[in-house]
Amino acid sequence: MSLSLVAGLGNPGREYETSRHNLGWVVLDAFAKNHGLAWQHVPQFEAEIARWDTPGRTRWLVKPLTFMNDSGRAVGALARYYKIAPASIAAVYDDLTIALGLVKVTVTGSAGGHNGVASLLEHLGDGFVRYRIGIGPKQPAQMDLSDFVLGKFTPEQHTLLNQKLETHVSGLDLLLSRGAEAAMNQLNRRESK
8 A cells, every 4th residue: 555644753942853752753854855845834743744746646745733642633634524544544653672773664562662653653543653763772771761752863873864864855755756665675785784
């Protein structure tokens, strides 16, 4: 099934802009820019939405403005409105179980402690594609989880992410053009190298 809705997870507000938890937004913003798409604030969906028309189909990019822990509310409302099944939805988000700079595509699984994903599972059910962008490992290990994900990248990490941004965007392009299986075969393999 091809993907019709791509949700980037993050938190609204300037103080969160450069936090690890907003990496989903960063990648989706870069993707939208690459395709010349403009964001519009749509209050009824509590989200910023970009419409992407390609020959024979319309896709929606969405950045929920409901805060990370309630992302599913905005994505669920949009999915119901456009009658989009979970299998046609991709979520783009940070994952601290994956090394910084790597991406992993999966189609099922638990929230893995990620509150944004837990909210999507609650409002959509399972079956959506997960485009997981590495922010790990958590350092120092004893640091509180929320302090880590809401914290900012170090200058070195920021440089690495800037270098990887194009790769993350092209990986998302691959997912949307060729589907989850092709993306898994190509992107997940990089991790084992």
